[in-house]
Amino acid sequence: MKLFRSLFSSPGCDEAKAQATTPNPSTHGPTPKLEPPPANAVPAATAEPAPEEPKQAPGPTCVGDTVTCPEGARLQAKVEGRYVTVLRLDGKLVCIDAICFHAGGPLGIGDIEEVNGRKCIVCPWHFYKIDVESGDKYYQTMEFKEGKMQAGEWKSNGVRQRTHKAWEEGGKIYVQLTTYERRPSHADYVESDGYAFDEKCGDRCLNSPPSANKLKVHSVGADGRKPSGQVLRGQYHT
Numbered sequence: 428m429k430l431f432r433s434l435f436s437s438p439g440c441d442e443a444k445a446q447a448t449t450p451n452p453s454t455h456g457p458t459p460k461l462e463p464p465p466a467n468a469v470p471a472a473t474a475e476p477a478p479e480e481p482k483q484a485p486g487p488t489c490v491g492d493t494v495t496c497p498e499g500a501r502l503q504a505k506v507e508g509r510y511v512t513v514l515r516l517d518g519k520l521v522c523i524d525a526i527c528f529h530a531g532g533p534l535g536i537g538d539i540e541e542v543n544g545r546k547c548i549v550c551p552w553h554f555y556k557i558d559v560e561s562g563d564k565y566y567q568t569m570e571f572k573e574g575k576m577q578a579g580e581w582k583s584n585g586v587r588q589r590t591h592k593a594w595e596e597g598g599k600i601y602v603q604l605t606t607y608e609r610r611p612s613h614a615d616y617v618e619s620d621g622y623a624f625d626e627k628c629g630d631r632c633l634n635s636p637p638s639a640n641k642l643k644v645h646s647v648g649a650d651g652r653k654p655s656g657q658v659l660r661g662q663y664h665t
């Protein structure tokens with residue numbers, strides 16, 4: 428796809444067109460003197476401006492080989508300048524913005540926890556839990572029970588982190604971004620768009636040591652607390 432685009436947008440095509448329409452003085456003789464138009468000449472009709480060509484989104488980007496992302500592993504990638512993390516959880520590939528919407532933390536290297544049966548990636552900075560499939564940010568309510576405040580159910584604050592499409596084909600893993608705009612319009616804006624291209628933040632994920640990408644899956648109990656340091660499922664991967 429990139430090759431296709433580059434063929435049709437390469438400066439070489441424009442240069443070729445410019446050469447074909449520019450007369451060569453050495454083969455066309457002296458330049459004829461231009462007479463000014465008569466005073467009563469009717470000005471030529473103004474040409475309609477050419478309609479703006481629709482912006483064409485880049486196609487899928489290969490971010491790695493299937494073998495580099497087995498079950499429980501993850502890939503850190505930079506696609507069209509945007510930092511993303513691809514994870515394979517329960518055999519399914521998911522892709523999410525690598526930089527946390529909250530304050531630019533390295534969300535992409537966070538642990539995985541299950542909240543309400545949903546897989547969430549936990550930001551290492553302030554421990555926000557983000558649904559890896561939907562981008563929802565979850566929080567836990569507090570309820571007044573038996574005379575004291577207690578942790579209640581988990582709810583969503585809405586989608587705060589942008590997710591993308593990821594799949595494999597022919598032994599390769601591909602990502603298709605859900606936006607290619609650096610500043611999407613208000614209707615399409617997701618909070619993580621604000622940090623998505625920040626090199627300082629993104630490089631924390633991209634250059635993270637293999638140990639930072641080890642998968643640790645915890646479950647959050649009904650009381651909202653995860654078992655202390657207990658790894659419930661999954662292996663360490665690099």
Ligand code: FES
Nearest residue numbers: 527530532550553
């Ligand atoms: S930067 Fe604060 S939770 Fe991620």
